Amino acid sequence: MTDDQSIIKDLVPGSIKGSMKGTSSADLWQPSIDKLKILPDFNVRVKDEEYHAHIRYLADSMKAHGFKKNGAMEVFVAKEGLEDVIYITDGHCRYEAVHLANSELSEADQIKTVYAVTVSSGTSMEDITLGLVQSNSGKQLTQYEKAVVFKRLSMQFGKTTAEIAHSACVSVTHVDRLLLLMSSPLRVRQMVQERLVAVDVAIDAIKEHGSNVVQVLEKALAELRAKADLSVKGGVVDNSARVKITSKHLNPQTAHQKQVKKAAPKLYATVAKLKAHPVFDHLPDDLRQEIMELMGELVEPETPDDAQQQSLPLPLDEDNRVSQESKEVAL
Numbered sequence: 001m002t003d004d005q006s007i008i009k010d011l012v013p014g015s016i017k018g019s020m021k022g023t024s025s026a027d028l029w030q031p032s033i034d035k036l037k038i039l040p041d042f043n044v045r046v047k048d049e050e051y052h053a054h055i056r057y058l059a060d061s062m063k064a065h066g067f068k069k070n071g072a073m074e075v076f077v078a079k080e081g082l083e084d085v086i087y088i089t090d091g092h093c094r095y096e097a098v099h100l101a102n103s104e105l106s107e108a109d110q111i112k113t114v115y116a117v118t119v120s121s122g123t124s125m126e127d128i129t130l131g132l133v134q135s136n137s138g139k140q141l142t143q144y145e146k147a148v149v150f151k152r153l154s155m156q157f158g159k160t161t162a163e164i165a166h167s168a169c170v171s172v173t174h175v176d177r178l179l180l181l182m183s184s185p186l187r188v189r190q191m192v193q194e195r196l197v198a199v200d201v202a203i204d205a206i207k208e209h210g211s212n213v214v215q216v217l218e219k220a221l222a223e224l225r226a227k228a229d230l231s232v233k234g235g236v237v238d239n240s241a242r243v244k245i246t247s248k249h250l251n252p253q254t255a256h257q258k259q260v261k262k263a264a265p266k267l268y269a270t271v272a273k274l275k276a277h278p279v280f281d282h283l284p285d286d287l288r289q290e291i292m293e294l295m296g297e298l299v300e301p302e303t304p305d306d307a308q309q310q311s312l313p314l315p316l317d318e319d320n321r322v323s324q325e326s327k328e329v330a331l
Contacts, residue, residue: 037087039087044152061097062097066111071094074117074119075119076128090131090132091138126153129156134167148182151178154179178203185214187218188205191221191245271295
């Protein structure tokens with residue numbers, strides 16, 4: 001499970017030329033794949049089915065075409081003791097894909113070097129963390145993965161929601177909502193990562209149900225699985241059929257109200273036809289009365305001609321017209 005409970009260690013800049021010794025630097029550095037390192041807990045990707053499919057796609061592309069220049073990784077050269085260490089800051093999926101591709105290629109065909117660019121001088125860990133949402137050059141982060149980054153910026157680097165929103169080019173409300181998700185119970189975050197509930201639906205449920213949110217979501221999930229007729233084998237739920245909690249599962253009354261509102265124009269037209277039909281006069285008095293009351297409650301849909309007519313300026317009388325023309329001449 002991807003969850004930002006770890007403090008990412010800070011990095012001290014090292015020697016770029018020293019770390020890249022023996023590599024080409026025409027337009028891009030070409031370090032050996034064996035020289036690249038992964039900073040523990042830095043990558044916020046959720047390694048689910050979609051993630052692995054993405055890695056598979058990249059690996060197949062690399063097997064067919066090699067490692068392309070336009071897929072250059074971003075790296076930070078850190079000084080650790082006497083050693084210059086090259087850490088990947090953007091390109092974790094490509095790094096994993098290279099290793100997958102190499103595991104399926106012959107020794108002669110394996111990808112030994114990759115293209116890389118170094119971060120700008122003066123770049124801090126805070127900048128690199130923010131870069132996860134600002135400049136991710138590959139597969140875009142999901143809303144949950146962005147939430148992990150926002151939490152890291154808030155907890156580890158002390159950024160306010162306003163500062164995070166400004167840097168990430170999103171609204172303060174959006175940041176607040178994602179941080180609310182990250183402060184929710186573990187089970188809620190697991191359900192989001194497992195794509196059992198959408199981020200926005202989970203956040204709305206947290207706001208509405210508070211400490212009862214886990215029970216509410218679990219109940220909705222159980223009902224969905226029961227409707228999907230999923231079997232339980234050896235105490236383990238068969239997840240082969242996809243289920244996902246939506247707002248209509250949590251608020252069926254609201255969903256019904258939306259359906260009624262959507263059907264209102266057609267309902268009005270149908271009742272109007274019934275009222276105009278000769279059979280209407282032969283209906284029981286109480287039924288006709290109910291239909292008339294219903295017609296009174298429903299508002300007749302506005303036609304395009306009505307809307308256009310409302311937007312037209314009102315005609316001027318003779319005195320006003322003369323006054324208006326005088327103003328135009330003055331202008």
